[in-house]
Amino acid sequence: MAILNSIRKRGVFLIIIIALALFAFVLDGVINSKTGGGGEIENTVAVINGKELSREDFMGKVENQQRALGPGANTARAVQMVWDRELRTVLMEQQTEALGMTVSQEEINEQLSLVLANNPTFQDENGLYSEAKMIEYVASIQGNDPASRQQLQAWNDFIESTREGILQSNYMNMVRGGLASTLAEGEQQYRFENDKINIEYVYVPYTKIADEDVTVSEAEIGQYIKANPKQFEVDPLVDIQYVMFEEKPSDEDIEAGKAEVASQLDAFAAAEDAGAYVGENSDNSYNDNWVLESNLPVAIKDTILNIPDGSIYGPYQVDNTFNLSKVVARRQLADSAEARHILIPLGLNPTDSITRTPEQARFLADSILTVVKANKSKFADMVTQFSGDPGSIEKGGKYEWFAYNRMVAPFRDFSFEGEVGDMGVVETRFGYHIIEVLGQKDFKPAVKVATVTRNIETTEKTLTDIFSTAAKFEDAARNGEFNTVAEDGGYDAKPVNKIGELDANIPGIGDNRAIINWAFGDESKVGDVSRFDVNNSYVVVQLTRKSTEKALQSVAEASSIVTPILRNKKKAQKIREGISGTTLQDVASSQNEQVKSASALTRSNPTIAGAGTEPAVVGAAFGKAAGESTSLIDGENGVYMVKVLAVNKAPDLENYATFANTLNANASGAISNRIFEALKSAADIEDNRAKFY
Structure with a gap:
């Protein structure tokens, strides 16, 4: 103080x-x-083969992408979508420019005639695309006012996007033309699919030697990683661990909240209008719907149907609230209803193309009601002539067996609370409905419940205590061993590994670029501790590992992949050392195995019954003539020796174009992504996105 x-x-x-x-x-x-001494403001999001992406342009596109994704769109997702699009565009532009490829105005016009064919703005009186209409539209947006400038910019962006699309399509088609499969390749594919062999084989599985009998050292794993760097290269990564201190109510806060709600018991019980009382005294508004037993909240389900009208249940706690519930009314209510209707919408009715004011729509609805009440057989005709609900016109305006909460409230109330056969006019936000109740079924007990809800507030004292606790832990963790301090305080230190520089989501914390930016920041080093405000919580974070450059996986990270590979190699060597003899029978006898047979093997499906998929083994067997044997082969699942019993070549075809075309189709489907990945792999890319997001 x-x-x-x-x-x-x-x-x-x-x-x-x-x-x-x-x-x-x-x-x-x-x-x-304004100086060149390292203080210059970074204005480049990325450099792709020397081409800079400016911060302003990139951020503008990210904002547009977020708007396109809708409310609450994830920024990281929008950034990634824009990045993928911009990277592809730049790489493809560089390729087409290097080749001198251009797009003619005729090509653009032809593409526009396809893309805009169904847009009424660009159609003539016959509903066909009109280039004159397109020119007329462009002329109409040439003004100097902000709206015209915005429309013109959007149109120019659209034309540029169309041009880029044509260029990329032409480039892809050119590459496809160069990768067309020949008839010789078609014949080879035919042989792979249809030539067959029958074999005898001996198979000594790797499982014959226990894993614990074969040692793979960390040094051997490290050597394998270095020998196969591309397989184990990883982007910059950090590891962290954290302790979270949530700003949640204390036991004292919870008791105070319960007492506050309990103090309203008498007033709530005496209130003649329970709905009005809830509106004035509850954190949630009054819900005037009927509720079937199956839809009652779990906390009151077993009680509320069995207490008298006007009785109050509570206080009871649901999540972070205390509640009092009062039975307002009860009745038997259908579980589902069936009705038909004619919708007279406000404004333009697409059925008869007439625009109506609310007064005109109501007058028409009342007139139609008079007609169909006098003669129900005219209902379907009136639906066809007047209804503005396209979803029910084909069914004569009928909605079959819908649940209580499916329709808007006025429509629902008329359908469920009236009697079968009732007809009337109901107003909703869609317009005026002439409704006939056709059926109701499965009647069950239902109640209307008024509930006073109070959120359990976290007091200033509790918030101060939580902040103080988090700050003390942060200080202790900076001066001691993080895990020890956490354990001594009874806290759970949660590790999160392999966080990428552009990641956004942290398991257990959620989206938080601030923590990731701190971890990758130039000032942060392994062992550093920092506190962050996150979603009504304090999170104390320690940086436990940091790799700011592309690197190879550690031995521990790669062990699960490398160890089985090296183990099987060692097992294969041990098996070979134990084998004696040069024939299948000799090998089988020396290993106490059986000589087995397999028929109709192909190279396109190299699966040996009883052994598994073995492409190397089947491929080696196809290299032998009938009666010949292979040497020992290290396969995927064990060590093999194979003898070819018969080679059954498929008959020659006059033409192998069908198989060549299949190869072309398979390659064509994936070529776009493969080209992009190849260009990206070969490109010199400086990615600075993490500095801005």
């Missing part, structure tokens, strides 16, 4: 000091931004 009083007394003086400090900070930034 003394400190607060001191601040109040010196308020003006402190404001002046803070203002001067901020001014100095801003001035320093302005000066440095």
Whole structure:
């Protein structure tokens, strides 16, 4: 309190000091931004083979992408989508420019005639695409007002996108033409699929030697990683561990919340209008719907149907609230209903193309009701002539057996609370409905419940205590061993590994670029500890590993992949050392195995019954003539020796074009992504996105 009083007394003086400090900070930034001494503002998101992507342009596209994705769109997702699109565009542009490829105006016009064919703005009186209409549209958006400039920019972007699409399509077609499969390749594919062999074989499985009998050292794993770097290269990564301190109510806060709700018992019980009382005294509004037993909240389900009208159940806790529930009314209610309707919408009715005011729509609805009440057989005709609900016109306006909460409230109430056969006019946000109730079934008990809800508030004292606890833990973790401090305090230190520089989601925390940016920041080093405000919580984070350059996986990370490979190699060597003899029978006898047979093997499906998929073994067998044997072969699942019993070549064909065409089709489907991946792999890319997001 003394400190607060001191601040109040010196308020003006402190404001002046803070203002001067901020001014100095801003001035320093302005000066440095204009100098070349390392203070220049970074304005490049990426450099792709020398082509710069500017920060302003990239951020604008990200904002547009987020708007396109809708409310609550994930920024990281939008960034990645824009990045993939921009990277592909730049790489393809560089390729087409290097080849001197261009797009003619005729090609653009032809593409526009296809893309805009179904847009009424660009159609003539016959509903066909009109180039004159397109020219007319472009002329109409040439104004200097903001709306016209925005439309013109959108149109120019569309034309540029169309041009890029044509260029990329032409490039892909050119590559496809160069990769066309020949008839010789078609014949080879035919042979792979249809030539067959019958074999005898001996198979000594690797499982014959226990894993524990074969040792694979960390040094051997490390050597394998270095010998196969592309397989084990990883992008910059960090590992962290954290302890979370949630800003949640204390036991005292919970008891205070319960007492506050309990204090309303008498007033709520005496209230004649329970709905109005809830509206004035609850954190949630009153729900005037009927509720079937199956839809009642679990907390009151077993009680609320068995207490008298006007009785109150509670206080009871649901999540972070305390509640009082009062039975307002009860009845038997159908589980589902069936009705038909004629919708007279406000504004334009697509059925008869007439625009109506609310008064006109109501007058028409009442008139139609009079007609169909007098003669129900005219209902279907009236639906066809007047209804603005395309979803029910074909069924004569009928909606079959819908649940209570499916329709908007007025439509629902008329269908469920009236009687079968009732007809009337109901107003909803869609317009006026002439409704006939056709059926109701499966009646069950239902109640209307008024519930006073109070959120359990976390008091200032509790918030202060949580902040203090988090700050003390942060200080102790900086000066001690993180896990020991966490264990001593009874906290759970949660590790998160392999976080990428552009990741956004942290398991257990959620989207949080601040933590990731801190971990990858130039100032952060392994062992550093920092505290972050995250979603009504404090998170104290320690950086446990940091790799800022592309690197190879560690032995521990790659062990699960490499160990089985090296283990099987060693097992194969041991098996070979134990084999004696040169024939299948000799090998089988020396290993106590059986000589087995397999028929109709092909190279396109190299699966040996009883052994598994073995492409190397089947391929080696196809290299032998009938009666010949292979040497020992190290396969996927064990060590083999194979003898070819018969080679059954498929009959020659007059033409292998069908198989060549199949190869072309298979290659064509994936060629776009393969080309992009190849260009990306060969490109010199400086990716600075993490500096901005």
